[in-house]
Amino acid sequence: MKRYDYIIAGGGLAGLSLAYYMNQSVLRNKQILILDRDEKNKNDRTWCFWETDRESPFDPIVFRKWPEVYFYGSGGFEKKLDLGNYAYKWIRGIDFYNFVKTDLAANPNITFLQTNVGRLTSTADGGFVITEAGQFIADYVFDSVTSLRLDNKKRENMLQHFKGWEISTPQPSFDPDVPIMMDYRIAQTGLGVRFSYVLPVDEKRAFVEYTVFSDKLLEPAEYDRELHTYIRDVLNIQDFEIHHEEFGVIPMTDELPETPRDSRVIRIGTSGGYVKASSGYAFKRTQWLTQELVSQILTTGEPSPPKATLHSWFKRLMDSTLLNVLLRERHSGEVIFTHLYKKNLTPKLLTFMDGKASFADELRIMSTVPLWAFTKGMVDTLIKRF
Numbered sequence: 001m002k003r004y005d006y007i008i009a010g011g012g013l014a015g016l017s018l019a020y021y022m023n024q025s026v027l028r029n030k031q032i033l034i035l036d037r038d039e040k041n042k043n044d045r046t047w048c049f050w051e052t053d054r055e056s057p058f059d060p061i062v063f064r065k066w067p068e069v070y071f072y073g074s075g076g077f078e079k080k081l082d083l084g085n086y087a088y089k090w091i092r093g094i095d096f097y098n099f100v101k102t103d104l105a106a107n108p109n110i111t112f113l114q115t116n117v118g119r120l121t122s123t124a125d126g127g128f129v130i131t132e133a134g135q136f137i138a139d140y141v142f143d144s145v146t147s148l149r150l151d152n153k154k155r156e157n158m159l160q161h162f163k164g165w166e167i168s169t170p171q172p173s174f175d176p177d178v179p180i181m182m183d184y185r186i187a188q189t190g191l192g193v194r195f196s197y198v199l200p201v202d203e204k205r206a207f208v209e210y211t212v213f214s215d216k217l218l219e220p221a222e223y224d225r226e227l228h229t230y231i232r233d234v235l236n237i238q239d240f241e242i243h244h245e246e247f248g249v250i251p252m253t254d255e256l257p258e259t260p261r262d263s264r265v266i267r268i269g270t271s272g273g274y275v276k277a278s279s280g281y282a283f284k285r286t287q288w289l290t291q292e293l294v295s296q297i298l299t300t301g302e303p304s305p306p307k308a309t310l311h312s313w314f315k316r317l318m319d320s321t322l323l324n325v326l327l328r329e330r331h332s333g334e335v336i337f338t339h340l341y342k343k344n345l346t347p348k349l350l351t352f353m354d355g356k357a358s359f360a361d362e363l364r365i366m367s368t369v370p371l372w373a374f375t376k377g378m379v380d381t382l383i384k385r386f
């Protein structure tokens with residue numbers, strides 16, 4: 001059985017990010033195997049995220065970026081939000097895969113194998129992987145292929161599901177300088193909280209997405225119907241052509257994988273709980289967390305899941321509470337998000353959503369949500385858990 005130093009199971013966002021940061025360090029001299037069943041040669045997702053505009057490794061592949069975004073909320077509230085030190089950035093999946101794969105291809109110590117991963121086990125001798133192409137062992141295996149459990153009754157489990165179309169119009173129809181980050185000018189009928197967003201490519205081309213936070217998916221035709229309605233009635237576009245479509249489901253959950261501290265199989269990415277439970281954003285967090293893993297290996301020789309602190313516990317409790325409020329429909333999601341954007345400075349809110357705000361700022365921001373609904377949600381979350 002072939003032995004490696006590290007095996008990365010799943011070469012998507014988390015797996016490739018981890019390999020990329022390893023390749024920028026002395027870990028590039030280790031034998032690394034990356035397993036994925038897919039070729040990763042399609043533009044299968046649109047990544048949007050905010051970051052302060054300092055130098056970032058993926059700057060060369062940022063497709064579009066903006067210093068301002070529009071927000072359309074409940075009660076006619078609408079505002080062009082100044083992001084301050086942040087920029088809202090768009091990276092296309094295919095550009096990310098190609099960029100990282102090109103970087104890794106120059107290193108003969110990194111091997112890609114296209115195969116289906118079956119089983120991953122932690123043994124005294126290392127992480128053991130069974131694939132359709134054979135069995136492998138490594139000092140550590142990084143697992144982004146095992147699904148998170150989403151049926152734990154003690155946890156808050158929701159889905160963010162969405163469909164998007166890249167469309168073009170014969171006439172100028174979009175503001176290329178300002179994307180719409182959240183648009184609640186759509187019917188909130190049926191399941192969950194619903195909003196749309198628009199990422200302009202230029203005046204005549206944009207990516208338009210319809211998103212729902214709920215515990216069940218919609219019928220496929222409903223996403224199409226709602227996208228048509230939004231484009232026709234809200235964006236006032238009657239004539240358009242669809243060039244590309246995207247459908248996705250992201251778990252919004254406070255579930256965390258239980259990894260024993262001496263485990264040789266370390267969960268990363270969605271599988272490792274990297275997705276921010278209350279927003280579904282994962283791109284930037286994946287960069288932070290995979291960079292942190294690499295520094296841990298460099299300093300201690302071992303990767304280990306991040307240590308829980310009282311503050312990290314409180315942040316997770318706030319995420320769980322928002323999920324509880326939305327799932328139990330304790331208050332309208334549209335109103336909650338409108339309050340958050342209306343009553344807080346956007347850069348402060350983005351820092352808060354990144355989980356990087358000070359405790360004082362967290363309390364200040366939490367005081368702008370409907371307090372009674374959130375108190376009930378928090379109590380319910382805690383009772384369920386203990």
Ligand SMILES: Cc1cc2nc3c(=O)[nH]c(=O)nc-3n(C[C@H](O)[C@H](O)[C@H](O)COP(=O)(O)OP(=O)(O)OC[C@H]3O[C@@H](n4cnc5c(N)ncnc54)[C@H](O)[C@@H]3O)c2cc1C
Binds near residue numbers: 009036044047049116
């Ligand atoms: C369509 C879409 C759009 C998104 N947009 C955003 C966004 O705008 N901003 C944001 O922050 N987050 C976004 N997300 C959420 C998150 O950033 C992505 O889901 C991200 O890809 C998660 O990274 P990951 O490595 O956990 O999973 P993935 O990137 O999906 O990687 C997992 C890899 O494992 C492989 N794999 C799975 N099972 C097996 C198996 N059994 N054997 C072998 N290989 C296997 C898959 O082929 C895949 O390449 C989006 C998600 C989706 C689905």
